[in-house]
Amino acid sequence: MTASRSRARLSETPPRAGGPSRRWTVPRRTAFWLVALAFHIAMLGTTLPTPLYLLYQRQMSFSTLTTTVIFSVYAFGVLTALVLFGQVSDGVGRRRTLLAGLACSTLSAAVFLSANDLTFLLVGRLLSGLSAGIFTGTATATLVDLAATGASDWATLVATVANIGGLGAGPVLSGTLAQLSPNPTRFPFLVHLTLLAAAVVGIWLMPETVTTARTGPRLRVTRPRVPAAMRGTFTRAATAGFAGFAVLGLYTSVAPSFLSRLLGLSAPALAGAVVSTVCAASALGQITLVRPLGRAALPVACALLIVGMGLLTAGLTLRSLTLLVVAGAVAGLGQGIAFRAALTMLNSNAPDGQRAEVASAFFIVMYVAISLPVIGVGLAADLAGLQAAGVGFSLGVALLAASALVALRGQDGSRGKKNFPHADVEPPLTGDAAW
DSSP, rough: HHHHHHHHHEEEHHHHHHOOOOEEEEOOHHHHHHHHHHHHHHHHHHHHHHHHHHHHHHHTTTTHHHHHHHHHHHHHHHHHHHHHHHHOOOOOOOOOHHHHHHHHHHHHHHHHHHOOSSHHHHHHHHHHHHHHHHHHHHHHHHHHHHTTTTHHHHHHHHHHHHHHHHHHHHHHHHHHHHOOSTTTTHHHHHHHHHHHHHHHHHHTOOOOOOSSSSOOOOOOOOOOOOOOHHHHHHHHHHHHHHHHHHHHHHHHHHHHIIIIIIIIOEEEEEEHHHHHHHHHHHIIIIIIIIHHHHHGHHHHHHHHHHHHHHHHHHHHHHHHHHHOOOOHHHHHHHHHHHHHHHHHHHHHOOOOOGGGHHHHHHHHHHHHHHHHHHHHHHHHHHOOHHHHHHHHHHHHHHHHHHHHHHHOOOOOOOHHHHOOOOTOOOOOOOGGGOO
């Protein structure tokens, strides 16, 4: 073994009060892929309960409104973690922060494994949100740290694929396992706990990438602000993003109810596949289409959201599985493009010293979008019926996307170029941003 290889495997952790310690680690290239795998496994857990909501609803006898509240608690957990723990890894190190995120994910799976009433479901979703909020931003930063010099774009792409791939794999895995297992609400979480154990081992073996002295964890409330000069740009970008994330919230919380109560299709595997289709379409839009579309990306995204909501309205009215799936794919594609294009626009216009604040404000709006509208759907479903609630939601999102489209088209040429000056400006995507 060469000296350089030995140094890669035996690393000195950043100094602590008790002096330096040495531990065995894997090479940085291996660590890169172990972190990506852990990222995928952690995000898989956040969507694992989606196809199981109907089973819980039958077991515990709660309403559609309660289902949407359970789902929305996840967003509250993510927001809490973003606001309080956004910069913790800079002080305590990437490895410790990633392990804390995985610990929350493990606790979440354990709570779901023993769930026998509504309180367990709420606590499990809160822990899942905390895990995503703590883990995913740090995982993206860690992948960039571990990547070769000049390969930050590649590392960001891997982070995006690991994140969205996990989100899409979760419903498929739990739906399939629930279909095959005699204990459908517990077996998926047993499998996830096994995967999390492997993820913990991988993160434990990674070298620490933060080499500054550790200051210990400090909870510092993030206060995002939007500069007055770019509030118009922020409003247009956030409106389009809000519409897209509201659609994600709808499909990942209420889609199983649409299939079961309107179409008579209650198979968990089918519900998981429908939700996974939306996530896959979002990934396609984010990764492949934003750069080629350039300044047209955000208007195209709004148009796709409008078309997708039209298809969803038709699918709910005609009770057609095909239309519901196609609607999810079209709207998911629009959501992915809208998110990436909106974040690119904001990064292009934000002052150098305020990009993080503007991005944080944008993420907060997105997590509000993924939670509050679906609670409204749940309330409307209990009062007026699920079909009427879904149609009303579709019309509301279409109007919101249309208003964003009109605002974008209303800009003159010079302002349009200013708001999206470079088609190849890459936003600093974080894992939690994918949701």
